[in-house]
Amino acid sequence: MEKATVLVVDDTAENIDILVGILADDYRVKVAIDGPKALQLAQKSPPDIILLDVMMPGMSGYEVCQRLKQDPMTCAIPVIFVTAMTEEADEQLGFEIGGADYITKPISAAIVKARVRSQLNLYDQRRHLEQQVQERTSELQQTRFEIIKRLGRAAEYKDNETGTHVIRVSHFSKLLAQDAGLPDSFCDIIYNAAPMHDIGKIGTPDAILRKPGKLDGDEWKIMQLHVNIGAEIIGEHPDPLLQMSRRIALYHHERWDGGGYPEGLRAEQIPIEARIVAIADVFDALTSVRPYKKAWPVADAIKLLEEESGKHFDPHLVLCFKKILPQVEQIRLQYLDEE
Template sequence: MEKATILVVDDTPDNIDILVGILSTDYKIKVAIDGPKALALAQKNPPDIILLDVMMPGMNGYEVCERLKQDPLTCHIPVIFVTALTDTSDETQGFAIGAVDYITKPVSAPVVKSRVKTHLALYDQKRLLEEEVKARTHELEETRFEIIRRLGRAAEYKDNETGLHVVRMSHYARLLAKKSGLPDKYCELIYNASPMHDIGKIGTPDAILKKPSKLDDIEWVEMQRHAEIGAEIIGDHKDPLLEMARRIALCHHEKWDGTGYPKGLAGEDIPIEARIVALADVFDALTSIRPYKKAWSIEDTIALIESESGKHFDPTLVTNFKAIIAEVTAIRDEHHET
């Protein structure tokens, strides 16, 4: 088992030597003689625990501890103050800024060994628990994402021969979101929420969805209701993924010029994720084989999208989509209809 690493910080060499002598048999020891050096060492290779003197010139121990706790890389490291200050107010201050313990000088070897061993054990237990929680959370998130993908595919099976449409267009949407400068976390949300864009088609009669000829006015109005039905199916939730899925379901048929449905939103009043999915959805629909049509070529599809820039589609997104067309084509080829 690998030895834990302790960072000893003290401006007095004799004090460092005493602590090193007590702990070096059981632990790896690093030392720093002032605050800035301690911070640099902790950030470069975070130790498992820090023994920190309080009274040091320049940056005292309290300041060092505060800086450690403010840095995401070091905030989790247990800090034990080792100091000649014995007043209760000093201990209170140390605990208030994040220290886990307080050892007074002159130090007792059994006390130092016991406190270090105890806090390392607690720290290990905390890390193990955090890893277990992280793993379980990841498992739950993956399950949730898979349920959403499968619900999205269920809607597509009602309307198309396969559910691969939602697979391809969700990849296209993530690529376009990334190209448009959206944060990575946001891009992943779009990827996982976009399969739900047509979930409302579950509530659309088959006679309308599968009609081989043009819909009449009454049928078209009924068809348009799938956007609002989808939003109702997803419902109102505080969860960011479901919130985004609802916005996409409701708004992915809105158009940049305000002629879309169901609300007639225009321009940037349309949520960015809905604008992205609208473009990804149309591209995949046109380039895919359907019972009632052949697949369009990439060139013809891009030409149509360009002609709809500023009308159906956000002009900036059209430019960004053209820039990633090689990646889009690779995804299309990977997930082609069989």
């Protein structure tokens, strides 16, 4: 088992030698003779625990601790103050700024070993619990995505489309969001939200969804209601994934020029996630075989996107989509339509 790393920080060589002598048999020990050096070492290769003198020239141990606790890379590392300052107020301050323990000089080897061992055990327990929470959270997120994906596939099957359509649209949407420079968190959420874009078709009559010919005026009005039905199915929740899913379901048939539905939004009034999914959805529908049509060549689909740039689609996103075509082609090959 690999030894834990202890960083000893003290401006006095004699104090460093004493602590190294106490700890070297059981731990990997690094040393720093001042605050800036301690911060540099902790950020470059975070130790498992820090033994920190308080009274040092230039930067006190209290200031070092405060900076450690402000840095996401080092904030969780337990800090034990080792100091000759014995006043209760000094000890209280040490705990208030994030110290885990407080050892007064002259030090006892037995106390130092016991306190270090105790804090390392607590730190290991916290890290283990955090890992378990992260793993469980990841499992729950994956389960949630699988449920959303299957609901999306249910809607697509009802519409004579294949289940892989929603998978491709998810990937296209994430790639497009990334190329548009949107944050990683947004890109992850749109990947998970995009499958719900046509969930409202579950509430659309089969006679309209599966009609081989062109819809008449009344039928088209009923067809357009699928976006409202989708928003109602998803509902209004504080969860960011469900919020984005609802916006996509409701607004992915809006048009850049204001001629879409259900609200006739135009340009940047349309949520960007809906503008992204609109392009991904139309491109995949055009380039896929359907019972009522053959698959369009990719070049023809791109030509339509270009012709509709500034009309149906966000012109900037159209340019971004053209840039990601090589990755889009890889996704299309990876997720071919199911027989």
